[in-house]
Ligand SMILES: Nc1nc2c(c(=O)[nH]1)N[C@H]1C(S)=C(S)[C@@H](COP(=O)(O)OP(=O)(O)OC[C@H]3O[C@@H](n4cnc5c(=O)[nH]c(N)nc54)[C@H](O)[C@@H]3O)O[C@H]1N2
Ligand SMILES: Nc1nc2c(c(=O)[nH]1)N[C@H]1C(S)=C(S)[C@@H](COP(=O)(O)OP(=O)(O)OC[C@H]3O[C@@H](n4cnc5c(=O)[nH]c(N)nc54)[C@H](O)[C@@H]3O)O[C@H]1N2
């Protein structure tokens with residue numbers, strides 16, 4: 001069925017996208033407007049073209065919106081936006097179905113019934129802002145400024161949540177990042193002194209481990225990877241317990257035993273060192289700890305790794321030689337999401353160490369340093385509160401969190417235990433922890449612990465569903481955002497901004513105005529006494545031409561050197577070199593070199609559950625998108641054919657999946673595309689919120705099932721540590 005929909009007629013598009021419905025519910029008179037616009041002048045286009053940047057995921061691909069009579073009718077890629085190589089993916093194209101989703105939040109809503117009961121009262125904005133300010137003041141009065149938590153997802157305006165928290169006086173700010181990539185960032189930062197970009201386009205050999213670039217789209221890597229393997233003769237090897245699209249397009253795929261990648265990496269290092277396949281000059285001049293690493297990897301032979309990860313020893317040795325032969329234009333791809341295991345930082349350190357041995361830093365086809373685009377921060381002096389806590393609530397609970405992100409799961413446990421102090425207020429912007437943090441019930445308990453929760457979203461997400469006050473946001477096509485610098489390999493470090501393409505729908509208000517409104521009411525107005533235009537001017541004070549260039553092209557590039565920027569420069573590590581052996585870890589009592597611990601095998605009749613992406617959805621936020629929903633109407637449990645046979649389960653059977661923290665029902669998808677000991681399902685389904693009618697009661701919530709272990713070094717959630725049972729339900 002999904003196939004047939006891929007060639008959608010324009011008429012189907014409108015029907016599917018809910019645009020028709022948008023007209024019907026009192027939104028813009030879309031169809032009439034379209035007809036009039038077209039009848040007006042057949043000769044010249046009856047539409048305006050306006051630049052924006054996609055917001056259907058964090059990549060922010062440059063786009064050109066077609067606007068007819070005040071209605072956005074089509075989104076096209078901006079060919080000048082090099083970072084996405086002039087591409088807009090399926091989700092980017094389906095953005096209109098989000099903007100004109102009839103289920104969108106339309107006005108401020110105040111909870112009436114019990115939390116999560118779904119009873120709401122529409123209130124005017126003034127009342128909503130008065131209430132938010134009053135409740136925040138009450139929490140601060142009773143529990144000190146740190147008694148309030150602020151959480152913001154990925155967005156150009158999220159910085160205003162951080163700014164507000166700071167002037168309000170709370171250190172407790174979390175983001176989606178500790179559910180995503182902080183352990184990987186930590187590992188590369190602690191090896192190279194900064195988090196690299198991968199020069200996929202020019203690479204000759206890419207080892208893709210625990211990443212899925214042809215479905216989990218990251219620009220420009222996803223597009224460049226295709227060019228690299230199809231046109232540039234690059235070899236791609238993938239290790240993934242699932243046969244993903246990336247696996248399908250790889251030269252070699254290994255269904256690695258989950259949690260054993262470190263053994264594989266240390267064996268690669270073993271072969272490279274043993275056979276002296278590295279550049280001795282690079283090792284001597286630029287790296288620290290080769291001696292210790294040499295001793296360390298002696299025991300990690302390919303034979304040892306083969307027993308652990310299930311990849312034949314001779315293949316491991318061959319791949320090490322191939323990687324080294326292609327060096328420095330070869331890499332272990334750093335990956336992105338690293339919310340996997342309790343030793344995720346150390347696992348990714350082993351990735352970074354192999355890259356260190358390949359000597360690929362700052363070289364074509366290797367790992368590149370971030371380039372400055374010239375955008376500046378907008379500093380301010382926050383007030384000081386004597387009556388306050390000393391630190392974040394999660395401080396000291398893991399040794400190396402990122403100061404500005406903290407750890408969501410560690411914070412949540414601390415809030416539940418009032419350890420070391422109570423938090424009773426929560427402000428949440430554009431992130432949906434009820435749908436994306438593991439162990440949904442715990443997030444619900446955390447909500448229940450709060451005196452007052454305010455959520456700013458575009459939709460009635462499950463997080464909004466559990467809130468006290470819900471404030472509607474304009475979509476990315478309706479708002480004016482600050483500038484943002486985007487990095488990415490090879491000639492694409494750039495700056496983007498967003499200007500409204502259409503007028504704000506309904507009563508939505510941008511976060512900036514909400515923060516300003518609350519700040520005014522709390523006598524903090526001076527910290528928000530500027531306009532977005534003034535803010536942009538400050539951001540671009542070193543590149544004054546940027547704003548005009550963005551008006552002309554939709555994007556601004558500040559050309560700078562791509563390779564060799566570390567020539568004559570020192571690395572930002574303790575030894576000022578690439579740290580194969582990490583000195584700071586040693587000082588802190590952490591393993592300075594990654595020590596492999598075999599993952600626990602699934603207990604009898606249980607499976608390891610892993611998470612992952614699909615090109616048609618973005619985490620929890622596209623599950624109500626009518627266009628995308630046609631490709632993936634529901635989620636299924638990927639279950640290996642042999643395992644299913646053992647359990648008497650057939651393709652399409654309803655099954656119950658139970659974990660230590662929850663249980664869900666959904667249909668089984670019996671397949672050879674996953675290992676027999678592993679199961680998988682997509683996220684974003686079975687919302688509690690009835691105001692997302694496509695996802696409510698549809699499929700299963702994986703976040704209800706996932707246990708909430710975390711990485712021991714950063715507090716990044718580890719989402720591949722849950723074992724589940726699968727039982728056939730009699731339908
Ligand atoms: N279409 C789309 N694109 C996206 C996103 C999206 O939601 N949709 N999200 C964006 C975001 S926020 C991120 S962080 C990135 C994520 O990008 P990636 O990190 O590349 O993608 P994931 O699908 O999360 O995951 C990794 C893969 O690891 C596999 N895996 C599980 N356990 C193991 C293991 O032990 N070893 C190995 N080798 N593999 C394992 C999973 O099966 C999965 O295929 O994608 C970004 N791009
Ligand atoms: N099971 C499972 N859990 C995961 C992942 C997974 O793959 N599977 N991935 C993890 C990763 S890598 C990440 S990055 C996190 C991401 O987790 P989140 O940050 O929660 O990301 P989304 O699920 O995209 O949710 C974004 C929220 O923003 C809202 N939104 C969208 N557009 C707008 C807007 O313009 N304005 C406002 N105010 N709100 C808007 C959406 O309605 C949605 O509620 O999830 C993590 N958790």
Ligand code: SF4
Pocket residue numbers: 054055056057058059060061084087088089090091092093217218219
């Ligand atoms: S990758 Fe797709 S969804 Fe993400 S910003 Fe680009 S076009 Fe939008």
Ligand SMILES: [Mo]
Pocket residue numbers: 179180181337
């Ligand atoms: Mo992510």
